[in-house]
Amino acid sequence: MNVETRAFKQADYKSDVKPIWCPGCGDYHVLMSFTRAFAQLGLPPEEIVVVSGIGCSSRIPAYTNCYGFHGVHGRSLALAAGLKVTRPDLTVVVASGDGDGYSIGGNHFLHACRRNVDMTYVVMDNHIYGMTKGQPSPTTEPEFDTALSPGGTKVRPFHPLVVALASGANFIARCFSGDPNHTADILAEAIKHPGFSFVEILSPCVTFRPDEKAWKEQVHAAPVTETSDQGKAARRLMTDDGFNIGILYRGTRTPYQPAAGKNDVDLSALEKDFEL
Amino acid sequence: MSKSPSTPKVANLHDLLAVAYQIEIDAVDRYKLLADQMETHNNPELVKIFRDLARAEGIHGEEIRRMAGDFDVVARAREMAKFEKGESPEEADLGSAHYMMTPWHALQLSLAGEERALAYFTSIVENTKDPKVKELASELVEEEAEHVQLVHRLLRKYPKPGENWADDLDPPVSQE
Numbered sequence: 035m036n037v038e039t040r041a042f043k044q045a046d047y048k049s050d051v052k053p054i055w056c057p058g059c060g061d062y063h064v065l066m067s068f069t070r071a072f073a074q075l076g077l078p079p080e081e082i083v084v085v086s087g088i089g090c091s092s093r094i095p096a097y098t099n100c101y102g103f104h105g106v107h108g109r110s111l112a113l114a115a116g117l118k119v120t121r122p123d124l125t126v127v128v129a130s131g132d133g134d135g136y137s138i139g140g141n142h143f144l145h146a147c148r149r150n151v152d153m154t155y156v157v158m159d160n161h162i163y164g165m166t167k168g169q170p171s172p173t174t175e176p177e178f179d180t181a182l183s184p185g186g187t188k189v190r191p192f193h194p195l196v197v198a199l200a201s202g203a204n205f206i207a208r209c210f211s212g213d214p215n216h217t218a219d220i221l222a223e224a225i226k227h228p229g230f231s232f233v234e235i236l237s238p239c240v241t242f243r244p245d246e247k248a249w250k251e252q253v254h255a256a257p258v259t260e261t262s263d264q265g266k267a268a269r270r271l272m273t274d275d276g277f278n279i280g281i282l283y284r285g286t287r288t289p290y291q292p293a294a295g296k297n298d299v300d301l302s303a304l305e306k307d308f309e310l
Numbered sequence: 311m312s313k314s315p316s317t318p319k320v321a322n323l324h325d326l327l328a329v330a331y332q333i334e335i336d337a338v339d340r341y342k343l344l345a346d347q348m349e350t351h352n353n354p355e356l357v358k359i360f361r362d363l364a365r366a367e368g369i370h371g372e373e374i375r376r377m378a379g380d381f382d383v384v385a386r387a388r389e390m391a392k393f394e395k396g397e398s399p400e401e402a403d404l405g406s407a408h409y410m411m412t413p414w415h416a417l418q419l420s421l422a423g424e425e426r427a428l429a430y431f432t433s434i435v436e437n438t439k440d441p442k443v444k445e446l447a448s449e450l451v452e453e454e455a456e457h458v459q460l461v462h463r464l465l466r467k468y469p470k471p472g473e474n475w476a477d478d479l480d481p482p483v484s485q486e
Binding site: 057062 | 348407411
């Protein structure tokens with residue numbers, strides 16, 4: 035048998051569509067990390083699907099040469115889960131932002147962690163709604179004081195990593211967009227790990243949060259090694275300063291696979307119902 | 311912070327050629343990306359500058375490839391020339407880009423890159439025990455030093471803009 039071996043370069047995963055993110059945006063680096071991770075894993079572009087919702091971060095499928103689905107606001111995880119259970123042979127990567135993923139899609143986030151379908155969820159967190167011009171998001175600091183949030187929101191920020199752990203995510207990591215090689219390494223690990231992998235990428239919004247340029251100096255490698263102990267991970271994450279970078283939890287749960295039930299419907303019969 | 315890959319170790323002449331080649335190619339890719347960004351954001355003066363810089367770095371890359379003769383410098387570069395934090399010395403900092411940046415800013419990015427490359431090759435000259443590596447690295451140091459001077463000369467043509475260079479009459483923060 036003649037088995038063709040294909041080697042892939044980063045460029046093989048890039049489309050001809052030019053990104054329209056603001057110059058300086060962290061999402062450029064995230065795109066770079068995606069393509070580096072795919073090349074590192076040697077995944078054929080036609081066997082990867084990048085699914086997204088709405089927001090600056092969610093433009094990413096168009097910039098890759100993989101299959102893509104630019105879905106409804108906050109519903110990318112539902113789309114991706116459906117895709118993965120019907121096509122388990124594909125590598126499914128979901129891209130979102132802190133508004134799309136934690137607010138509009140917050141409910142799906144909980145249940146995607148709980149369901150543990152084998153896919154990777156990447157949230158580009160810039161603590162702001164960038165595309166709609168700077169409203170506070172679930173991860174915005176309570177004292178962030180602008181015309182849109184006079185005096186700050188005074189609302190406790192959402193802690194996505196703690197929520198992911200409590201809800202059952204099987205792999206939890208945090209990265210910084212300004213370190214694309216490290217982010218690519220972590221994305222590759224997340225994709226390889228069975229079950230629902232959650233990767234939060236701190237990705238500065240230079241237009242509406244220019245203060246986030248300082249993240250470069252604030253991020254630091256997590257001082258502890260990764261753990262598979264949920265209790266240990268919970269203690270670490272609850273005392274986390276928000277800038278620990280690395281793999282913080284690697285669980286051992288078995289990924290979800292739909293069981294064959296006695297009421298399973300024959301899809302070809304269903305198709306007939308839709309025939310015109 | 312990165313656990314891998316680290317700054318490449320140059321063990322012989324082929325490694326040095328590969329690293330030098332990759333540095334130029336990384337710079338080409340980065341300048342092209344910046345040119346695309348400026349094109350999207352309708353800053354044509356910067357599009358031209360970044361495309362010119364990309365072209366200049368590409369010529370240097372080709373020169374290094376020719377110097378390597380029959381040795382496959384491209385393949386070797388792909389194998390070993392990966393830099394810490396994903397930033398090769400001459401790659402301009404993507405995070406410093408701004409849609410209203412001026413030629414002065416572009417040249418500052420270029421200058422920083424040339425200075426990093428100069429420091430990188432200087433460290434090879436200072437640390438290698440291989441005379442052939444030292445000889446070539448010294449040539450590369452001279453070349454990078456010339457580039458630094460060239461950027462300084464260009465900067466005379468493009469003085470530092472005033473403090474209000476980023477003022478936009480129609481700013482993106484339209485709701486504030």
